[in-house]
Amino acid sequence: MASPEHYSRRAFLRKLAFADEAHLGTINKSLVCIFLRGGADTLNMLVPYANDDYYRLRPNIAIESPSRGGSAAAIKLDDYYGFHPRMAPLLPIYRAGRLGMVQAVGTDNFTGSHFEAQDQVEHGESCGHSLGGGWLGRHLSTRSLVQQTPLSAVAIGTALPESLRGAPSASVLNSIEEIKLQAPAGQSIAIAMALAKLYSAEVALLAEPSKTTLDLLGRVEKLQGKAYRPANGAEYPDNTFGKGLREIARLLKGGVGLEIAALDLNGWDTHFFQGAEAGLQADSIEQLANGLSAFDKDLGSSRSTVTTLVITEFGRRSYENSSMGTDHGRGFTVFAIGDRIAGGQVYGSLPHLTRGQQMDLLGPSGLAVQFDYRSALSEILVRALDNRRIENVFPGFKGQEIGLVKRTVV
Amino acid sequence: MTVSRRNVLKFAALATASAGALPLSGCEGITSSASKLLGEGIPSKVGVATGAAVDPDFHFLSRATYGLWPGDLDYLKKMGRETWLKEQLDFEKIDDRACDLRARRFETLWLDPGTCFEYKKPVLRDELVRHMLLRAVYSKRQLYEVMVGFWSDHLNIDVGKGDAIYAKATDDRTVIRRHALGRFRDLVAASAKSAAMLIYLDGNENRSAAHPTAKNIPNENYARELLELHTMGVDGGYTQRDVYEVARCLTGWRIHTPWQRGKIYFESAEHDDGAKVVLGKTIAAGGGERDLDSVLDIVCKHESTARHIATKLLQHFVSEDPPKSLVASVAAVFEKTGGDIKEMLRAVFSDKQFDQFAAGKIKRPFHFIVSSLRSLAADTYAHSSLTEYLNRMGHAPFQYPTPDGYPDQSSYWLSTLLWRWNFALSVCDNQVPEVTIQLAELAIAVGALADTEQGIDTGRNSATVTRPQLDRMFSHFVGRQPTTLERQVCFDFLAQSKKDSRPELVGLILSSPAFQRY
Numbered sequence: 041m042a043s044p045e046h047y048s049r050r051a052f053l054r055k056l057a058f059a060d061e062a063h064l065g066t067i068n069k070s071l072v073c074i075f076l077r078g079g080a081d082t083l084n085m086l087v088p089y090a091n092d093d094y095y096r097l098r099p100n101i102a103i104e105s106p107s108r109g110g111s112a113a114a115i116k117l118d119d120y121y122g123f124h125p126r127m128a129p130l131l132p133i134y135r136a137g138r139l140g141m142v143q144a145v146g147t148d149n150f151t152g153s154h155f156e157a158q159d160q161v162e163h164g165e166s167c168g169h170s171l172g173g174g175w176l177g178r179h180l181s182t183r184s185l186v187q188q189t190p191l192s193a194v195a196i197g198t199a200l201p202e203s204l205r206g207a208p209s210a211s212v213l214n215s216i217e218e219i220k221l222q223a224p225a226g227q228s229i230a231i232a233m234a235l236a237k238l239y240s241a242e243v244a245l246l247a248e249p250s251k252t253t254l255d256l257l258g259r260v261e262k263l264q265g266k267a268y269r270p271a272n273g274a275e276y277p278d279n280t281f282g283k284g285l286r287e288i289a290r291l292l293k294g295g296v297g298l299e300i301a302a303l304d305l306n307g308w309d310t311h312f313f314q315g316a317e318a319g320l321q322a323d324s325i326e327q328l329a330n331g332l333s334a335f336d337k338d339l340g341s342s343r344s345t346v347t348t349l350v351i352t353e354f355g356r357r358s359y360e361n362s363s364m365g366t367d368h369g370r371g372f373t374v375f376a377i378g379d380r381i382a383g384g385q386v387y388g389s390l391p392h393l394t395r396g397q398q399m400d401l402l403g404p405s406g407l408a409v410q411f412d413y414r415s416a417l418s419e420i421l422v423r424a425l426d427n428r429r430i431e432n433v434f435p436g437f438k439g440q441e442i443g444l445v446k447r448t449v450v
Numbered sequence: 451m452t453v454s455r456r457n458v459l460k461f462a463a464l465a466t467a468s469a470g471a472l473p474l475s476g477c478e479g480i481t482s483s484a485s486k487l488l489g490e491g492i493p494s495k496v497g498v499a500t501g502a503a504v505d506p507d508f509h510f511l512s513r514a515t516y517g518l519w520p521g522d523l524d525y526l527k528k529m530g531r532e533t534w535l536k537e538q539l540d541f542e543k544i545d546d547r548a549c550d551l552r553a554r555r556f557e558t559l560w561l562d563p564g565t566c567f568e569y570k571k572p573v574l575r576d577e578l579v580r581h582m583l584l585r586a587v588y589s590k591r592q593l594y595e596v597m598v599g600f601w602s603d604h605l606n607i608d609v610g611k612g613d614a615i616y617a618k619a620t621d622d623r624t625v626i627r628r629h630a631l632g633r634f635r636d637l638v639a640a641s642a643k644s645a646a647m648l649i650y651l652d653g654n655e656n657r658s659a660a661h662p663t664a665k666n667i668p669n670e671n672y673a674r675e676l677l678e679l680h681t682m683g684v685d686g687g688y689t690q691r692d693v694y695e696v697a698r699c700l701t702g703w704r705i706h707t708p709w710q711r712g713k714i715y716f717e718s719a720e721h722d723d724g725a726k727v728v729l730g731k732t733i734a735a736g737g738g739e740r741d742l743d744s745v746l747d748i749v750c751k752h753e754s755t756a757r758h759i760a761t762k763l764l765q766h767f768v769s770e771d772p773p774k775s776l777v778a779s780v781a782a783v784f785e786k787t788g789g790d791i792k793e794m795l796r797a798v799f800s801d802k803q804f805d806q807f808a809a810g811k812i813k814r815p816f817h818f819i820v821s822s823l824r825s826l827a828a829d830t831y832a833h834s835s836l837t838e839y840l841n842r843m844g845h846a847p848f849q850y851p852t853p854d855g856y857p858d859q860s861s862y863w864l865s866t867l868l869w870r871w872n873f874a875l876s877v878c879d880n881q882v883p884e885v886t887i888q889l890a891e892l893a894i895a896v897g898a899l900a901d902t903e904q905g906i907d908t909g910r911n912s913a914t915v916t917r918p919q920l921d922r923m924f925s926h927f928v929g930r931q932p933t934t935l936e937r938q939v940c941f942d943f944l945a946q947s948k949k950d951s952r953p954e955l956v957g958l959i960l961s962s963p964a965f966q967r968y
Binding site: 077078150151152153154155156195197198199200205211212214218219220221222223224225227230231233234235237238239241242245246248249250253256257306307309311312313359360361362363365367368 | 652655656657667668669670671674678684690693812842843844845851852854860861862863864865866867868871872875876879881933935936939940942943946947949951953954957958961962963966
């Protein structure tokens with residue numbers, strides 16, 4: 041490497057970047073994957089108000105039927121389902137046919153363990169059959185490596201999620217403004233060069249992250265320092281989730297080649313006093329709905345290329361527990377937003393809602409699983425992201441047709 | 451390689467007159483002086499390893515402590531590992547006054563949960579975090595502190611949940627710190643009756659069938675994590691029925707409100723007093739609060755628990771993928787001694803395979819920060835300018851949301867390199883506010899700077915950073931000589947710098963892959 045004096049700071053940092061930027065324009069479809077950590081009680085988000093068992097099993101925490109009217113009642117979607125009242129910001133997207141839902145999606149995992157179920161869903165594997173890497177990581181591995189940069193895949197937060205493990209390149213950040221090498225004496229280029237050499241000797245774990253980090257420093261420079269103003273009057277909620285979505289929109293619109301973005305929303309493990317139209321879960325729903333609504337508005341014309349997936353590790357029991365919460369269950373509802381989504385409807389039917397310890401002894405009960413979660417994921421990758429090697433993402437898995445994503449007309 | 455005399459002296463001067471470091475407040479200044487009198491400084495001579503591979507004693511200390519304070523290696527080599535380990539396990543006898551001076555200042559740590567209610571949550575959180583960090587940096591009871599960290603993850607409580615924060619200081623004192631080197635069953639029993647844990651995993655809300663507001667459905671949250679995380683492990687062989695039965699056994703433990711906030715009690719009217727079967731063993735009806743003991747007897751004596759705890763200890767101290775034979779032998783110690791934590795640690799550290807794993811793990815951010823501060827003999831009171839680095843790397847104590855605790859796997863932490871580099875570069879140049887290091891004093895002690903060069907007027911003579919000087923400085927931090935490449939990079943960096951860059955050179959060593967490993 042030549043002496044840093046030969047380069048301007050910017051040119052040198054750019055030189056650290058490996059890929060040819062000319063290729064980045066070819067990324068024209070993106071996926072935003074939102075993980076609701078803790079096992080979301082989707083029965084209270086997509087409310088089966090026409091189901092008597094729902095009200096029988098949840099005397100304290102059910103969402104009232106739309107026929108009751110008022111702000112505590114569900115918002116009617118069709119003759120069977122309604123939205124939780126705090127889902128209201130998503131109603132226009134649903135009505136526009138861009139928000140679709142799949143009922144009773146799940147895994148073959150009976151342990152009821154958050155950590156096993158989250159890992160499994162993020163790895164995209166069947167229970168106990170480790171594939172190596174995460175499903176988004178494997179998806180990115182099937183893409184042309186020439187196009188991959190640290191901004192091809194971005195996770196908002198402080199740690200890379202399991203779903204992105206194995207990606208050729210991925211970055212973790214809260215905001216692109218914070219990506220700076222803070223060498224106090226202003227010698228950041230000399231330091232970056234020295235670090236590049238020191239880490240070049242690493243063959244194990246530290247090799248890739250160091251390359252990615254140095255590469256990222258060069259790439260974000262052109263985005264930094266410019267104030268970002270959301271478009272179309274979008275107002276992101278002032279919380280971590282809202283800020284994360286705002287940063288993703290900024291990257292998507294910045295044309296940096298972002299293909300996959302991952303973002304978590306915590307706080308769905310509602311064993312205790314989850315509430316109904318108001319309360320712990322309602323607050324989480326509000327964060328989710330307000331954030332997604334602002335994001336959709338802000339994307340404006342870019343949204344035709346962006347698909348947003350909302351997933352969790354398992355649903356919860358159909359019945360409430362002694363502390364007016366719900367324990368770990370099985371099936372859950374998947375939510376997906378985008379122009380590629382055949383939305384405005386719910387796919388799959390609601391399984392019979394039951395309660396009974398006998399059933400729980402086999403594993404947590406709740407919604408019987410109707411669609412393997414990978415059926416939903418692979419439909420999105422194939423039809424919304426043009427993945428042509430899906431067998432490399434979910435080897436040996438034969439998906440069921442759901443119809444959630446429109447077929448691409450080539 | 452030659453640099454000007456002026457630069458050498460600037461290197462020394464920077465240590466005391468750095469532009470960025472704020473002066474310590476009066477009280478903290480006095481404490482720092484007192485701490486030094488109690489032996490918390492830099493010894494005048496500090497030995498460093500001279501081999502090309504990591505010194506086995508350096509490796510041993512890297513695992514058994516939060517990083518080597520200047521002089522630690524000499525101390526260990528003088529007394530031998532066995533004596534050192536004995537001294538550390540007998541931790542109450544170690545004079546820790548210097549650390550106490552810094553860490554005992556946080557009054558909320560000594561209060562009961564009810565009194566903690568008088569404080570704002572951010573105050574409580576900051577005091578918990580600062581206390582944890584200061585103990586890790588300054589305690590001479592290093593192995594004990596490492597175990598406190600280990601159990602704080604194993605029995606994780608996120609202080610962000612509900613009112614758990616009011617009871618966490620009590621949990622830290624009477625569960626984690628009281629039993630960190632005691633018996634495993636005592637530790638878990640204390641945790642089961644900890645108000646913070648009852649809040650965090652909803653044990654407080656787990657009521658019996660007979661109780662009017664309950665509907666024959668216990669809250670399984672704590673029961674599940676007790677089996678899955680705290681004792682047997684997810685593959686430990688329990689069933690969903692066991693989770694349910696354990697949840698029944700644990701019904702009725704409540705927290706007093708409001709007069710004795712945070713005190714726990716057993717409410718027999720809310721306890722399911724029927725017979726239960728846990729892991730094939732019947733617990734007779736009418737056990738009342740003794741059901742908890744029955745459950746703990748069954749699960750703590752289960753072989754899965756011995757294996758689970760042995761595996762986690764070995765993953766922490768030896769290797770992410772520990773040899774099966776080692777797991778078996780430490781699990782056997784667990785079973786033989788009834789879960790004596792000290793005996794398990796003896797087995798871990800005295801195994802002949804231990805030395806094979808040098809530099810095989812990557813420090814987690816907390817460990818990285820603490821080991822940086824220790825190896826630099828930094829003076830700090832862990833103000834927010836320092837703890838902010840932990841927040842940014844996602845590793846602030848007691849703030850991991852889920853009950854599995856901060857992951858011990860290196861792969862989880864690999865996205866934090868930029869923040870490690872930025873911390874290393876800043877702290878070495880005294881640019882982290884309220885953290886002060888004396889780099890010249892350290893450099894002289896390790897033999898990386900001739901002591902005649904300190905404090906002399908600048909600008910006349912020339913001086914060199916010799917290869918031996920660089921090698922000694924490097925070895926002080928990582929326990930071995932630099933490789934040819936590492937040495938070359940360091941010299942190239944100095945050569946390219948237009949101004950004196952030796953604080954940054956040390957920052958570069960702390961940023962290097964070698965210092966991320968341990």
